[in-house]
Amino acid sequence: MAPSEKNLCAIVLLIVIVATVCPVCSMAYACNPPSGCRHLSGNYEGPCFGFTDGCDNTCVDESPDNVWGDCDCDFKCYCYTC
Numbered sequence: 001m002a003p004s005e006k007n008l009c010a011i012v013l014l015i016v017i018v019a020t021v022c023p024v025c026s027m028a029y030a031c032n033p034p035s036g037c038r039h040l041s042g043n044y045e046g047p048c049f050g051f052t053d054g055c056d057n058t059c060v061d062e063s064p065d066n067v068w069g070d071c072d073c074d075f076k077c078y079c080y081t082c
Contacts, residue, residue, distance in 0.1 A: 031073045036082035041069060042079035 025060040034039065044058045048071035059069025059079035 032078070037080050038078050039081075041077040041079050044069075047075040048072075048077040049075070
C-alpha cells in the first residue's frame with residue numbers, strides 16, 4: 001500500500017516548516033553564558049521546555065545546593081546554585 005500524494009505533501013510541508021522555524025527560534029535569543037553557579041542537571045530527562053516546572057522541581061530535588069532550575073534555548077535543564 002503506497003502512501004497517498006496528499007500525505008507526502010503534508011509531510012514535506014511539515015519538514016519545511018520545522019526546518020524554517022527551529023533556526024529562527026534559536027536565533028531569537030542567545031543561550032545564557034556559562035557561569036560559576038550554573039550547571040547542567042544530572043537527573044532531568046528529555047527536552048526541557050520553559051512552560052513547565054519540571055526543570056525547577058528536578059533541580060531543587062537533585063541537591064540542597066540548587067536554588068532553582070531553568071530551561072535554556074538548547075532545550076536542556078540547567079540548575080543554579082546562586
